[in-house]
Amino acid sequence: MKNILRKYNYRLLLLVGVFLLPTACKKDYFDTQPDNIVSVDEIFANRGQTERWWAGLFTNIPDIWNQPYAFSYSITSDEMDASNWTNPGMNSGAINADATPSDxxxxxxxxxxxxxxxxxxxxxxxxxxxxxxxxxxxxxxxxARFLRAYYYWKMMKDLGPVVIAPLQSAKPEDDFQIPRSSWDECVEFVLSELALAKADLPVDYYLSGTTTVDGTQVGRINKMIVEALESQILLFNASPLYNGNTELGDFKNYDGKQLISQTYDPAKWDRAAAAAKEAIDIAEANGKHLFRVQNEDPFRAGYLSVRNLFWDGWEEEGIWVRPSSNTWQWEIHSSPRSTQGTAYNGLAVVQQLVDDFRMSSGESIEESDSYTEEAYVAENTDYYVAGTNQMYANREPRFYAYVTFNGAFNPGASKTGANNSRVEFFYTGTSGKSSAPRDWPKTGYTARKNIHPTFSVNPGVNVARPAMLIRLAELYLNYAEALNESSPGNPEVLEYLNRVRERAGLDPLAPGLSQSQLREEIRLERRLELCFEGHRYFDVRRWKIPDEPGSNQGGVFYGMNMDAGTNLSDPAYHERVPAFSRTEWQRRYYFMPYGQNEMDRNKALVQFPGY
Structure with missing residues (x-):
């Protein structure tokens, strides 16, 4: 029986892997049913066809590294820009119900x-x-029940309150004129479905008779994943966008039903904190922990821990893991042109995010006496070469793992020849604007996170690795945030926030910070730790800060002067200038519109105000 189970599990892994490939959404089982299988009855009488149907349900789980041409939350927030190639309608103001990015x-x-x-x-x-x-x-x-609930949740994040379809397969004569449920109703519906799913799922998939995780089952849904998603949902639900948001008092159904709660409920934070702690407890009880690389130099240990996490640490830290990920797309668009084979060099990190990374001391650049933009370093380090601007010196380890800047060492395999081991973003540099019509970053920085040090375009070298959709560090930050709102002064707020900081090579924050100070520290930590992983777009919205200084989602964004510079230490390049502009923030950007096709079909459906 053990041999039967292992053979069967291997078969399941192949099915899940096939339907989570990046190309699966273009052509999957539901598009290509075999000629001899002509009815649903016959499909569900056949084991192989039933399993293919089941595997196809995973198809719409997103690949967070398939950027920038899949709808990218990172290039629609204050993280990155890719406007030399593509510019989502929300950035230009062109978003409307006929061209909604929602899937x-x-x-x-x-x-x-x-x-x-x-x-x-x-x-x-x-x-x-x-x-x-x-x-x-x-x-x-x-x-299947989890995925059905998750797909509703995915829509809710984009669209707000959604239309919930009947929980039985529809018939042509059914009434499809269904209004939106309120946000709170949507949340309770999804949570109730997740509770039912959890009752049918194992904590994890172990080899028969052991406590060893079956590696062939990566990507399957388990109790840890369900509880992690519950934590995310309840954190959103407690946040200002959804909890007593009178600014959206005009968002109502045609019968006057309020779709966003107008009354603040502090108990939602209690519930969010409890859910986050439960998710942490079950994950840690089953061997999950923050990934760490040991090194006698604490700074180097922090750097290697946050850099190598994405290929060496996903088994230890990953809670929900997507077994296949199009990291090639990410790496080739993010890496500088000095990469072997010439990468595309255009996922540009905005200056504000660069500035938000702390100094190695933990101070902000404004607080630090050593931060300057008027001098250049005299010697090579492990992270940048002599002649690099001092503004990039003595920053926290994550800065060097997540951002590529002028003077940094190449994040992947370098071309042969002079100066290709370093990155030159100045105008005439090897990755500068002068010799490439489109493949240059408008801000003078590119994303570095999750670029493997062996990455090469030609010959093609791409280390296959899963994508972590939810990881333990996120749960720690969920808990710290919710607990800070529900129980100010609770020592566990600082404990779980510091766990993430210390793994990243920063000293722990000392006790004594106020609730508002801790709130800002937690928000900053999410900004840095989770950058480019699809969180920032939603965080600034749920906190209701998208038009505040330091988190503005519209207007002018700054970077270095890509039109200047003839050498690495040229001051003309190291000048903050407007890099690109987006339309000013508008209230309608809190949510995407339902498509006009759906509005035309469903006359009970109201559009979000502003579209």
Whole structure:
């Protein structure tokens, strides 16, 4: 029986892996049913076809590193720019109901397919007759129910309160004129579905009779993932955008039903804190911990820990892991042109994010006496070469792991020849503007996070690795944030915030900070630790700070002067100038619009005000 189970599990991994490939959303099982399988009845009578249907339900799980041409939250927030190649309509003001970036149509399709699966899978006698068939189907159903709930949650993050379809497969004669549920109703619906899913799922998938995780099951949904998602949902639910937000008092259904709560409920923070702690506890009890690299130099240890996390640490820190990830797309667009084979050199980090990284002392650049933009370093270090501007010296370890700047060493494999081991973003430099019409960063910085040191364009070298959709550091920050709001002064706020800081090579914050001071520290920590991973876009919205200095989502964004500089230490390049502009922040950008096609079909559906 153990051998049967292991063979069966290997088969499942292949199915999950196939349907999580980056190309799967273009052509999957539901587009190419075999000619001899002509009905749903026949599909669910056949084990192989049923398993393919189940695997296809995973298809719309996003790949956070498939940037920039998949809709990218990073280039629609104050993290990055890719406007030499693409510029989402929210940046230019062109977003509207006819051109919504939301993938709600595809998600509703996947929700419907999950519903059909839940209705039909129990009738598959071929699976039921396996030695452990009932347990296999139970797990399948838990995963299908989770994915159905998750796809609703994904829509909610983009669209706000959504239309919830009936929990049975629809018939042509059914009434599809369904209004939006309120935000609170949507949250309770999703949480109720997750609770049912959790009851059918294992804590993790272990090799039979052991406590060793079965490596062939990476990507399958388990209890740890469910609780981690619950933490994320309840953190959003307690946040100012959704909790007593009178600014959106005009967001109502046609019958006058309020869609966003107008009354602040502090108990939502209690609930969010409890959910985050439960998610942490179950993860840690099952071996999850912050990934660390040991080194006698604490700074070097911090740097290697945050750099190598994405290829060496996902098994230790990753809670929800997507087994396949298009990191090639990310690496080739982020790496400088001095990379072997010539990368595209254009995912540009904004100056404000560069400035937000602390000094190695933990001070901000404004607080530090050693920070200057008027001098240049005299000697090489492990992170940059002699002649680099002093503004990039003595910064915290994450800065060197996450951002590539003028004078930094190449993040991947360098071309041969003089100066290619270092990055030159100044105008005439090897990765500067003068010799490339599009492949240059408008700000003078590119993203460095999750670029493997062996990455090469030609010959092609791309180390395959999963993507962490939720990791333990996020849960620690979820808990710190929620606890700071629900129980100010609780020592665990500082404890869990400091765990993330210390892993990154920073000294712990000392006790004595006020609630508001800790709130700012937690928000900054999320900005830095989770940058480029799809969080910032939503964080500034749920905190209701998208038009505040330091987190503005519109207007002018700054960088170095890409039109100047003939050498590494040229002061003309190291000048803060406007790099690009976006339309000013508008209230309608809190949510994306439902597509006009859906508005035309469903006359009970109200559009978010402003579209």
């Amino acid at each position: 709600f149509t595809a998600l509703y399709e996947r929700i419907r397919l999950a519903t059909i699966f839940l209705e039909r899978v129990d009738g598959n006698q071929e699976i039921q007759n396996l030695a452990n068939g009932a347990e296999i189907i139970k797990h399948y159903k838990g995963e």
